[in-house]
Amino acid sequence: MYWGLEVRVPFCDHRIMEYLSRVPWKFKDWEGREKGLLRAAAESRGLLPEKVLRRKKSPYPKTHNPAYERAVRERLAEELSQVGCPLLALVKRSEIERLMYRGEHTAWFGQLMNDPQIMAYLIQINHWLRIYNIELV
Numbered sequence: 001m002y003w004g005l006e007v008r009v010p011f012c013d014h015r016i017m018e019y020l021s022r023v024p025w026k027f028k029d030w031e032g033r034e035k036g037l038l039r040a041a042a043e044s045r046g047l048l049p050e051k052v053l054r055r056k057k058s059p060y061p062k063t064h065n066p067a068y069e070r071a072v073r074e075r076l077a078e079e080l081s082q083v084g085c086p087l088l089a090l091v092k093r094s095e096i097e098r099l100m101y102r103g104e105h106t107a108w109f110g111q112l113m114n115d116p117q118i119m120a121y122l123i124q125i126n127h128w129l130r131i132y133n134i135e136l137v
Contacts, residue, residue: 016038020037020038023037034057039053068116069115069116069119072116072119072120072123073100073116073119075119075123076096076100076119076122076123077100079122079123079126079127080093080096080097085126086126086129086130086134086135086136087122087125087126087129089129089135089136090125090129090136091122096122099115099118099119100119102115
């Protein structure tokens with residue numbers, strides 16, 4: 001995150017963050033929901049529409065979109081077809097292909113990492129290895 005920009009909308013007010021950083025952890029998942037206390041506060045004040053208050057966290061881009069999944073699968077296949085694909089020094093080709101073509105989705109690390117995200121992550125690792133000329137022995 002050294003050079004990154006992370007945006008948390010609609011809960012992006014610094015005063016909210018300062019207050020919630022002092023709230024005991026047991027209240028932070030109020031009613032068993034992530035950001036539960038914040039949601040309850042926004043609801044009691046009528047600050048957000050119901051649709052925003054109740055929605056689940058989701059990564060961007062929407063990874064349940066078949067076009068996104070198809071795009072990362074095609075790009076990963078393209079990366080694997082390159083001579084000297086550096087990713088193959090870290091991960092077995094058969095396991096990557098199993099991930100790409102198994103037709104089922106496995107949640108990794110909660111809701112934020114499922115098959116399309118793992119494929120995108122592998123593409124990023126491969127890109128990093130290639131541009132920095134990393135050789136693994």
